[in-house]
Amino acid sequence: MRILLIRHGQSTWNADGRWQGRADPPLxxxxxxxxxxxxxxxADHGLTRVVASPLLRAHQTATIVADALGLTVVxxxxxxxxxxxxxxxxTRTEIDAGWPGYLDDGRRPAGFETDDxxxxxxxxxxxxxxxxxxxx
Numbered sequence: 202m203r204i205l206l207i208r209h210g211q212s213t214w215n216a217d218g219r220w221q222g223r224a225d226p227p228l229x230x231x232x233x234x235x236x237x238x239x240x241x242x243x244a245d246h247g248l249t250r251v252v253a254s255p256l257l258r259a260h261q262t263a264t265i266v267a268d269a270l271g272l273t274v275v276x277x278x279x280x281x282x283x284x285x286x287x288x289x290x291x292t293r294t295e296i297d298a299g300w301p302g303y304l305d306d307g308r309r310p311a312g313f314e315t316d317d318x319x320x321x322x323x324x325x326x327x328x329x330x331x332x333x334x335x336x337x
Contacts, residue, residue: 204330205243207266210235212258218292221258222285222313228261236262240269248272254280279325286312
């Protein structure tokens with residue numbers, strides 16, 4: 202089994218410098234072009250399956266890639282981005298104003314999924330790989 206990971210293209214919030222977390226902004230026009238380039242890049246890699254987070258930016262990217270390959274997208278919530286808590290939708294300037302020093306010190310606000318969740322996310326990815334036809 203070969204696994205190829207592709208990050209979603211630029212979203213409208215990426216373009217604005219906003220923290221997304223699990224918010225659901227769509228791809229920007231640049232993001233759509235980035236997804237098309239990714240599809241072109243992986244066209245000859247023999248992909249047989251496309252699995253994506255159900256968040257719109259990821260699903261749109263995956264759909265552009267899958268359509269180019271004649272495949273369909275399977276959504277899997279185990280691939281969702283971490284929750285940014287109270288920073289969702291805020292720019293770095295807004296975060297610095299509301300939470301002085303937090304970014305520089307590596308602190309996070311209430312509701313932000315910490316790095317401690319990384320291990321659980323790896324477990325979820327391992328489950329996806331061991332049972333690739335399972336959707337949860």
